[in-house]
Amino acid sequence: MKTLMLGNEAVARGIYEAGCAFVSSYPGTPSTEITEYAAKYEEIYAEWAPNEKVALEAAFGASLAGKRSFCAMKHVGLNVAADPLFTISYTGVNAGLVIGVADDAGMHSSQNEQDSRHYARAAKLPMLEPSDSAEALAFSKLAYELSEKYDTAVLMKMCTRVSHSQSVVEPGERELPIQKEYEKNPAKYIMMPANAKKRHPEVETRTKALEEWAETAQINRIEEGNDHSFGIVTSSTCYQYVKEAFGDTYPVLKLGMIWPMPKQKIKDFAAGVEQLAVVEELDGFIESHCKDLGLQVSGKELFSNIGELSQNQVKEKLGKPAPAGVSLDENIPARPPVMCAGCPHRSIFYVLKKLKLTVLGDIGCYTLGAVPPLGAIDTTICMGASVSGLHGFVKAKEEHTGKSVAVIGDSTFIHSGVTGLINIAYNESDATVIILDNSITGMTGHQQNPTTGYNLKGDPCTKIDLESLCRAVGISRVRVVDPYDMETCQSVIEEELAAKEPSVIISRRPCALLKYVKHPGPVCSDPEKCKGCKACMNIGCPAISMVDGKAKIDATLCVGCGVCEQLCKFDALGAAR
Amino acid sequence: MDKMETKNIMIVGVGGQGTLLASKLLGRLLLQKGYDVKVSEVHGMSQRGGSVVTYVRWGDKVYSPIIDKGQADCILSFELLEAARYTEYLKQGGRIIVNSQQINPMPVIAGAASYPEKLEEKLRALGIDVDVLDALALAEEAGNSKAVNLVLMGRLAKHFDFTEEEWMDAIEHSVPPKFLELNKKAFALGRKA
Numbered sequence: 001m002k003t004l005m006l007g008n009e010a011v012a013r014g015i016y017e018a019g020c021a022f023v024s025s026y027p028g029t030p031s032t033e034i035t036e037y038a039a040k041y042e043e044i045y046a047e048w049a050p051n052e053k054v055a056l057e058a059a060f061g062a063s064l065a066g067k068r069s070f071c072a073m074k075h076v077g078l079n080v081a082a083d084p085l086f087t088i089s090y091t092g093v094n095a096g097l098v099i100g101v102a103d104d105a106g107m108h109s110s111q112n113e114q115d116s117r118h119y120a121r122a123a124k125l126p127m128l129e130p131s132d133s134a135e136a137l138a139f140s141k142l143a144y145e146l147s148e149k150y151d152t153a154v155l156m157k158m159c160t161r162v163s164h165s166q167s168v169v170e171p172g173e174r175e176l177p178i179q180k181e182y183e184k185n186p187a188k189y190i191m192m193p194a195n196a197k198k199r200h201p202e203v204e205t206r207t208k209a210l211e212e213w214a215e216t217a218q219i220n221r222i223e224e225g226n227d228h229s230f231g232i233v234t235s236s237t238c239y240q241y242v243k244e245a246f247g248d249t250y251p252v253l254k255l256g257m258i259w260p261m262p263k264q265k266i267k268d269f270a271a272g273v274e275q276l277a278v279v280e281e282l283d284g285f286i287e288s289h290c291k292d293l294g295l296q297v298s299g300k301e302l303f304s305n306i307g308e309l310s311q312n313q314v315k316e317k318l319g320k321p322a323p324a325g326v327s328l329d330e331n332i333p334a335r336p337p338v339m340c341a342g343c344p345h346r347s348i349f350y351v352l353k354k355l356k357l358t359v360l361g362d363i364g365c366y367t368l369g370a371v372p373p374l375g376a377i378d379t380t381i382c383m384g385a386s387v388s389g390l391h392g393f394v395k396a397k398e399e400h401t402g403k404s405v406a407v408i409g410d411s412t413f414i415h416s417g418v419t420g421l422i423n424i425a426y427n428e429s430d431a432t433v434i435i436l437d438n439s440i441t442g443m444t445g446h447q448q449n450p451t452t453g454y455n456l457k458g459d460p461c462t463k464i465d466l467e468s469l470c471r472a473v474g475i476s477r478v479r480v481v482d483p484y485d486m487e488t489c490q491s492v493i494e495e496e497l498a499a500k501e502p503s504v505i506i507s508r509r510p511c512a513l514l515k516y517v518k519h520p521g522p523v524c525s526d527p528e529k530c531k532g533c534k535a536c537m538n539i540g541c542p543a544i545s546m547v548d549g550k551a552k553i554d555a556t557l558c559v560g561c562g563v564c565e566q567l568c569k570f571d572a573l574g575a576a577r
Numbered sequence: 578m579d580k581m582e583t584k585n586i587m588i589v590g591v592g593g594q595g596t597l598l599a600s601k602l603l604g605r606l607l608l609q610k611g612y613d614v615k616v617s618e619v620h621g622m623s624q625r626g627g628s629v630v631t632y633v634r635w636g637d638k639v640y641s642p643i644i645d646k647g648q649a650d651c652i653l654s655f656e657l658l659e660a661a662r663y664t665e666y667l668k669q670g671g672r673i674i675v676n677s678q679q680i681n682p683m684p685v686i687a688g689a690a691s692y693p694e695k696l697e698e699k700l701r702a703l704g705i706d707v708d709v710l711d712a713l714a715l716a717e718e719a720g721n722s723k724a725v726n727l728v729l730m731g732r733l734a735k736h737f738d739f740t741e742e743e744w745m746d747a748i749e750h751s752v753p754p755k756f757l758e759l760n761k762k763a764f765a766l767g768r769k770a
Binding site for chain 1: 614615619625640649661664687689
C-alpha cells in the first residue's frame with residue numbers, strides 16, 4: 001500500500017526489508033530518524049553508540065559475525081568514523097554493511113557544510129545517493145546486494161531535503177538474506193602491513209569492477225529530452241530541482257551511484273548534447289569527474305558551491321525566468337532559535353558572562369549560549385573540542401588559568417569530551433570543565449545516551465555515573481550544582497577556578513522539555529513593583545518581554561524556573577499568589 | 578487529460594507551535610485522495626523557537642520537495658510576523674491565512690529590533706487574499722491553547738475543496754485518540770470562524 005514516508009524512515013524500511021539485523025548509530029541532524037525508525041522493528045537490534053567511530057566499528061563487528069548491519073551519522077560524524085572507514089574499505093565485509101551519512105547543505109543544524117561525497121572517493125567505497133523516499137528505500141536494499149557481491153561497505157548518502165521530506169513509497173516484505181557464518185581469515189581481517197599490502201590491490205580491482213557496474217546500472221539512468229541544446233548530469237535532490245525546472249525539455253543523466261561514476265556512459269551522454277551542465281550542491285564533484293574525462297562542462301561557474309540549490313536557481317542559471325513572488329517592503333526582524341523557557345543551560349551562561357570568563361563551547365543546544373543577550377561562548381568547533389581546547393588554552397598561557405572554562409553537554413562529553421578530560425588530568429592543566437548534564441541528548445530531539453539510564457528501545461540499562469567517571473580519569477575535584485540556583489553556581493565556579501588543580505563541575509537538571517519534568521507553573525510579574533530596570537532581560541528568556549516599560553511574563557511559555565526572580569532586585573517577579 | 582499543476586502550501590510559524598502536525602495531517606489527506614505528495618520539514622536547531630517552514634506539495638507528479646519564491650498558492654502562518662517574512666514565496670494573487678497572534682522574536686525581546694506595526698494592513702495592501710483569525714483565542718475556546726494548529730487547519734479547509742469525511746479521516750489518523758475530540762472541536766471552530 002502506498003504511504004508517505006520521511007526519507008529517513010524509508011531508509012529504515014529499506015534496511016529492514018533487506019534483512020538487516022543490527023544498527024548502531026550516534027544521533028545527528030539530519031540523520032537521526034533513520035535509527036529511531038529502525039528501532040521500531042522488533043527484528044532489528046538497534047542502539048545508540050557513544051560516538052560514530054564506535055557505531056561503525058560495532059556495525060562492522062556485526063557484519064563480521066554474519067549479520068547484515070547498518071550505522072547512520074551526520075556528515076561531521078563521518079569525520080569521527082573516518083578511521084575505521086578507511087580500513088574497513090580494505091577488509092571488506094562478511095554480511096552486508098551499509099553506512100548512512102546525511103549532509104546538511106545550507107547548515108540548517110550543523111557547524112559546517114562539508115560534502116561527504118569526497119569520503120567515497122578517498123576511502124574507495126561505493127556511494128549511493130537517493131533523490132526521494134522511494135529511492136531511499138530501494139537503494140538501501142540495493143546497497144546490501146552490492147555490499148555482499150563486491151565485498152565492500154557501501155555508503156548511503158542522504159541530505160537534509162531527502163532525509164526530511166516525505167514522499168510516496170510502497171513498502172515491501174522483509175526478506176532474510178542467505179545466512180553467513182564467521183570464518184577466521186587473517187589475511188582479510190588483520191590489517192597489518194603484510195596483509196594490508198595485499199588487500200590494497202583488491203580494493204583497486206573492486207573499484208574497477210564497480211565502475212563497470214556503474215556503466216549499465218539502472219540507477220544511473222538517462223531520461224530523454226526533446227531539446228538537445230543542453231544535457232544535464234545530476235543526482236540527489238538536485239535531480240528533483242532540474243525536473244521541476246525543465247520537465248522533459250532537456251536530456252538528463254541521473255546518477256544514483258555517485259562513486260565510482262561511469263565513464264563511457266557520461267561520454268556518450270555528452271556526445272548527444274550540444275552543451276553539458278552539471279547540477280549539484282556544494283562541491284563540483286561530478287563536474288571534476290567530467291573534466292577528468294576531458295569533457296567541456298558548466299558546473300560551479302554557474303551554481304554556487306555554498307548552501308542549497310533550488311528549482312528557481314536551476315531555472316535562472318540555465319536561462320529560464322523564475323517566478324517573482326509578492327514583495328513586502330518591510331524590515332522583518334530575524335527569528336533565530338533560542339534556548340527554551342526553563343532551559344537549565346540559561347542560568348549557567350548568565351553566571352559565566354557575569355564572571356567575564358572565556359568559554360570554550362561545544363556542540364548541542366547549549367551552543368545557543370553564544371546568542372545575545374547571553375553571548376557567553378567564545379568557540380564552537382566540533383564534538384569534544386571544548387575540553388581539549390581548554391587544555392591548550394590554559395597550558396599555552398598561564399594567565400588564562402582561572403579565567404576560562406569549557407562547557408559541554410552530557411552526551412557530547414561521553415562522545416569525545418572524556419578523552420580531552422583524560423588529557424587535562426594526565427598532562428596536568430588547571431582547567432575547569434563544566435558538564436551541562438540535562439539527562440538527554442537534546443538538540444537532535446531527545447535521544448537516550450549512556451548517562452541517562454535508558455537505551456534506544458526505552459528499556460532501563462546501565463547508567464554511567466559522571467562523577468565516578470571524572471574521578472576515575474584523575475580529577476579529584478568534582479562538584480555538582482543545580483543550575484537554577486545561580487548564587488551557588490557562581491560561588492562553586494569561583495572556587496573551582498581558584499583551585500590549583502583541574503576540576504569538573506556538573507550542572508545537573510533535566511531538559512525542561514522532557515515529559516517527566518514537573519514545572520511549578522508560570523511566574524507572575526507585578527507592574528507596581530517593576531521599575532523597568534531590565535535586569536531580567538539579560539537572560540534572553542523568550543517568556544519575558546518589556547511592555548510599556550514593565551516586564552511581562554508570557555504565561556503560555558513560562559514554566560516557572562525562577563531564574564528571573566533571582567535577578568529582580570525589586571521583588572517584582574515571583575510565584576503566582 | 579491535462580496534467581494537474583502542482584499545488585503548494587507553505588506552513589510557517591515559530592518552532593514549537595505544532596506546524597509538523599499540520600503538515601502530517603495534510604499529507605495524509607492528500608495521499609488518500611490519490612495525489613503524488615511531498616512534504617518537507619526542517620528539524621534540529623531551528624525547532625528551538627526559531628522561524629520554521631514546512632512545504633506541502635501535491636499534484637499528478639511532484640518533483641522538488643521544496644517550494645521556491647513565487648510558487649506558493651497559499652501560506653498558512655501560525656504567527657503574524659512569519660507570514661510577512663515569507664510573502665516572497667507567494668504566487669501573484671495567492672492567499673495568506675494567518676493567525677493574528679504575535680510572538681516577539683529574540684531581537685525584539687532584547688530591544689535590538691522592533692516588531693513591525695500594522696502588518697495586517699500592509700499584507701492586505703499587496704493585492705493578495707489575506708484571511709486573518711485569532712487562532713489562539715479559538716484554540717482556548719476549544720479547550721487548549723496548543724490546538725492552534727487544528728484551528729488553522731479548519732480555516733484552511735474553508736478554502737480547499739476537500740470533503741468533511743476526508744478531513745475527519747486525516748485528523749483521526751494524525752492526533753492521539755485522547756485529544757481527538759478537542760482537536761475536532763478546534764477544527765470546527767476554525768472552519769466556522
